[in-house]
């Protein structure tokens with residue numbers, strides 16, 4: 074988004090673009106108000122009855138049916154996000170790389186499972202959705218991050234997807250979409266949810282840091298204004314009690330304004346934006362041990378390990394008896 078001030082005209086133009094993009098229709102619904110209908114392909118995109126919006130804050134306050142479209146409103150952010158998501162093309166193809174048998178063997182031997190464990194190796198073809206999200210944390214500064222994850226053939230999400238840069242030669246486009254559209258959408262929703270879930274700890278960290286900074290700044294401002302008020306220096310040159318009251322009110326207004334500015338400054342904004350989506354057919358290698366499996370998914374950098382029966386973590390297995398136990402739990406249980 075540009076730094077130019079958003080005028081109602083620019084918002085109206087944005088709305089017209091949005092309607093064109095979604096292939097919906099935009100009809101005037103009053104001064105500075107419009108109704109945006111749902112596109113035929115997505116009859117619920119903007120709610121069951123479409124959306125009636127206004128760029129006039131006062132009008133939207135008076136009419137509960139009227140959503141306000143203004144800079145910084147959730148509505149504008151949602152529309153921008155939806156356009157971006159729709160503008161994103163879905164790559165459909167085959168990913169021709171798979172875990173080499175020798176690498177699988179070497180990884181297993183490298184302490185993933187106990188030596189001499191009886192294993193069976195099988196290969197299956199499946200379609201996964203691979204999603205790359207650009208994450209932006211807006212605070213006093215902007216921090217950017219990239220999140221790569223997949224939703225596998227069974228609809229389970231996994232983070233730690235491989236960076237496919239340099240692997241373009243292994244991606245072979247396929248014309249037909251082998252999954253029903255609803256399922257693709259479901260997997261995409263799952264990916265978005267997984268991305269948000271993965272971000273939660275980082276969000277909490279940012280929020281805690283910001284709360285500390287805000288507290289410090291609030292205290293600094295409060296102490297300063299308390300001192301100025303107590304000393305009376307703001308009215309040193311004034312004798313008239315009425316003028317003094319006016320000066321005091323002005324001082325308090327300054328304080329409130331400054332405090333409000335700090336609250337805004339130390340707010341966290343999080344943007345999760347999909348930048349690459351691929352529906353990829355690939356061959357998955359599964360190593361089975363009894364009822365348990367270690368999955369070597371070609372789109373993931375590391376194998377998916379079974380869950381330890383003791384601590385529920387996915388970590389190397391020390392023994393199967395018959396449930397998997399990690400090193401720590403094997404000694405305790």
Ligand SMILES: [Zn+2]
Pocket residue numbers: 381382383384385386398399400401402403
């Ligand atoms: Zn454990």
